[in-house]
Amino acid sequence: MKKLLSLASLVLAIIVYSQDKTNNEIKDSGDKSLLIKTDHAELQAKKSAAEEKTKLPKPYNPKADAQSDIRALIAKAKVENKNIMIQAGGNWCIWCLRFNDFVQKTPELKNTVDSNYLYYHLNFSPDNKNEKIFAEYGNPGEKFGYPVFIILDNNGKLIHVQPSEVLEEGNGYSLEKVKDFFKSWTPKS
Incomplete structure (x- = not known):
């Protein structure tokens, strides 16, 4: 058994x-x-x-002297009483290109930007990482990825860093979220 x-x-x-x-x-x-x-x-x-x-248009210039460009923008921003909107990223980044295209082709956004900001595309690529400038702003690309948006007041003082992902919707960007973002950081009169 x-x-x-x-x-x-x-x-x-x-x-x-x-x-x-x-x-x-x-x-x-x-x-x-x-x-x-x-x-x-x-x-x-x-x-x-x-x-x-x-x-899509390629707004980033790896050969630009970003430090000199930003100094010139600060001088112009003081005269025009505008803030500076720095879109950091590169022509390699689909989301960077999508955001630029979205702003340029959406009249409501383009008008808000043109009226309140001097807009600059800060390159980050193997050709030019702009490490010194990114370090001045706390290396936001390392923290948030690209694109990342750096807002300076008209004196060049950092007032806000915005990651892109909270503005995204589907394969693009939310009109309402981007509009609110831009309106939140317009110059205070």
Whole structure:
């Protein structure tokens, strides 16, 4: 009887093992299929973003002397009583290009920016990381990614740093959120 129970236990163990192995193989097969679908979707998204990037204006100039440019903007901002809006990022960044395009093609936003800000695109790329300037503003790109928005008052004093992600909506930006952001940091009369 002991041998019969041992044999029955062994057969049961083999059946359980075989069933478990089959389930894992099915699960592994499903996971691989899902992985392939995910990889394909990621590749499609990257391809789509690359195509979109070629069509958008490239506002960042890696060769610019950003320190000199910002000094000149501060002098101009004092005269015009405007704040300075620095959009930090690069032509490599789809979200940077999307934001610039969104502002330039949305009359309501463009009017708000043109009336209240001097707008500057601070480059961050392998060609020119502008490390000294970014350090002056606490390296916001390292903290928040790109684009990141740096608002200076008309004396060049940092008054706000805004990460991009809170302004995003879908594959673009929210008109209401961006409008509120711009209006929150207009110069105080």
